[in-house]
Amino acid sequence: MQPDFSIRLEKRGSSSSFYEFFSPVLALLLMLIVGGLLFALMGHNPFKALYIYFVEPLIDVWSLHELAIKAAPLILIATGLCICFRSGNWNIGAEGQFVMGGITGAAVPIFFPDFTGFWVLPSMLVCGIAGGMAWASIPAFLKNKFGTNEILTSLMLVYVAGLFLDWLARGPFRNPEGNNFPGSISFTEWQVLPEVLASGRMHYGMVFAVIGVLLVWFLLAKTMKGFEISVIGQAPRAGRFAGFSTKQTTLFVFLMSGAFAGLAGISEVSGAIQQLRTTISPGYGFTAIIVAFLGRLNPLGIFAAGIVLALSYLGGEAAQISLNVTDKIANVFQGLLMFFVLACDTLIHHRIRFGHSWGFAKKGITHGAG
Amino acid sequence: MGLVEAILLTIFTAATPLLIAALGELVTERSGVLNLGVEGMMIMGAVSGFAFAIYTGNAYIGALAAIIVGMLFSLLFAFLTISLVTNQVATGLALTILGLGLSGLWGEGFVGIPGVKLEPIIVPFLSDIPFFGKLFFQQDIIFYFSIILLIGVGWFLFKSRIGLILRAVGDSHASAHALGLSVVKTRYLAVMFGGACSGLAGAHLSLVYTTQWIENMTAGRGWIALALVVFASWRPNRVLLGAYLFGTVGIAQLHIQALGVNIPTQLLTALPYIATIVVLVIISRNRRLTMMNTPASLGKGFVPDR
DSSP states (O other), X not given: OGGGGGEEEEEOSSXXXXXXXXXXXXXXXXXXXXXXXXXXXXXXXXXXXXXXXXTGGGTSHHHHHHHHHXXXXXXHHHHHHHHHHHTTOOOOOHHXXXXXXXXXXXXXXXXXXXXXXXXXXXXXXHHHHHHHHHHHHHHHHHHHHHXXXXXXXXXXXXXHHHHHXXXXXXXXXXXXXXXXXXXXXXXXXXXXXXXXXXXXOOBTXXXXXXXXXXXXXXXXXHSHHHHHHHHHHHOHHHHHHTTOOXXXXXXXXXXXXXXXXXXXXXXXXXXXXXXXXXXXXXXXXXXXHHHHHHTTTOHHHHHHHHHHHHHHHXXXXXXXXXXXXXXXXXXXXXXXXXXXXXXXXXXXXXXXXXXXXXXXXXXXXXHHHO | OOHHHXXXXXXXXXXXXXXXXXXXXXXXXXXXXXXXXXXXXXXXXXXXXXXXXHHHSOHHHXXXXXXXXXXXXXXXXXXXXXXXXXXXXXXXXXXXXXXXXHHHHHHGGGBTOBOOOOXXXXXXTGGGSTTHHHHHSSOOHHHHHHHXXXXXXXXXXXXXXXXXXXXXXXXXXXXXXXXXXXXXHHHHHHHHHHHHHHHHHHHHIIIIISSBBOTTTTTTHHHHHHHHHHHTTTXXXXXXXXXXXXXXHHHHHHHHHHHTOOOOHHHHHHHHHHHHHHHHHHHHHOHHHHHHHSOTTTTOOOOOOO
């Protein structure tokens, strides 16, 4: 056990602007290396496997559309989460808020299947946003009122939301003419989020993501509220002296991130799936946490990070088909990436010094990479 | 075997992994490190325990492998949060995501294959006691171990010198460092202890509870174990109470279903999660109790200023 202790961190005078840009790139490279090793271990040619995983999905116009479809919810959720994380509130339950948004939004066409008109979609979106906000307000309320740990409550609500969806899709919301198959009625023209371009399936969810990113960038960089959020996150005591209310901020950031997750949920249900099923997310709410960190809690960075992580899903599907490995490989890449991002970020503020004995220090590094 | 015995036995089986994982996390948190990766370490323990039991045909080797794998996996977390001082919440989440992915990859070939069961050890004479014999002395080794662990952790934290050091590190890493105690070494060991416990808890799921491999078979138990530590306000004895309480809630759904009561199964499955929230609220209402026992440095990174 001795080896690991010989790594020392030395604080830099100022944060390194080189690593500030380079650390996500370094993290991506490290992920590719370890991912390649993993493929080799499983008996695949690592170069070919990585090509299938990370390059092939980018070649067709068709798959670029699929990439955008997967990136949109990730970017939307992560954009909301970065507000939360910046204020030091840990909303880990975006997955549940996403599901709730999908449910409440889909309730409109399920209860009123005959409604037609331009206002059907907006009302679905509003209901979706409201559903996400309502679900996110629970951990915020419990934290403000009783001091309950928001990490655990928001996470527990993910399971509850998932089971609620399962019950609805098999019970009250089931299509009566669906031969007892779970799942709601399929949405029709006025209830489906339209496609943006004629060349593929990409729907307006991506447009929402772009607008959301710009709005939140403005909120965080240019407004007093954004400043308040950052101060409370970094120096809560200073924030209190400045007269900022911690509780108000907690509620605000949870509602915001809930709204974004809810919007992502109904966009996914209305645009991509076009009905309510027993599951509507391959873990977007959790992956979005990685997106937020890879994007360094900055909306513009999150946009780029969302596309990278969407590629991890798409590549996972490609690998499942071409290489016959489970799509769980996507989770492996995502987890590895998050580790490397966090590790590389240390370089921004610290210089790493190795201890007296190189042998020991080297061994310490292997642990981190393995 | 009577109905009461049967029900109690299932509760014991459901509570044991929660108890072990929560005790491990309790020690980790007492040293000032918040490891949210319990779920990930548990699922790695579950898959490696299952795998090595099948490779060798011996469930004990499986359980041992789960302990080692859990420990190695936690080392990853320790290296990042302690040596590189990364954000503990984010790193713990990464550990969980990675664990779910890796276990799915490793366990792909095990789906649908019958596993090796960790057979109960029947204690001579004591197991013949009516009622109690069946409950306490005809169990698997992990159950016996969980009780020993409970007593051991309680003694270690509050009666031993190293336990005192561990708590000092968790309450004020700066003071502990100034006294010449090794914050880094203590935390590494505490995190690895937590990893070992989570690994074993996972093995209990795949070697005793179900004896098969199912993807995501931990189903949030790691997170419930984390909640148990808060519930117990960082006291080992209260973890015992919490684990058996939650074991009961988790098992209740099966028995209610068996009774044929017309409640949606999804609602019954959601009960442990809802119960967790309710219990957390009740506990956190009493702020003094929580404040008094929470390790003061919990979740804060430590960079020595030398």
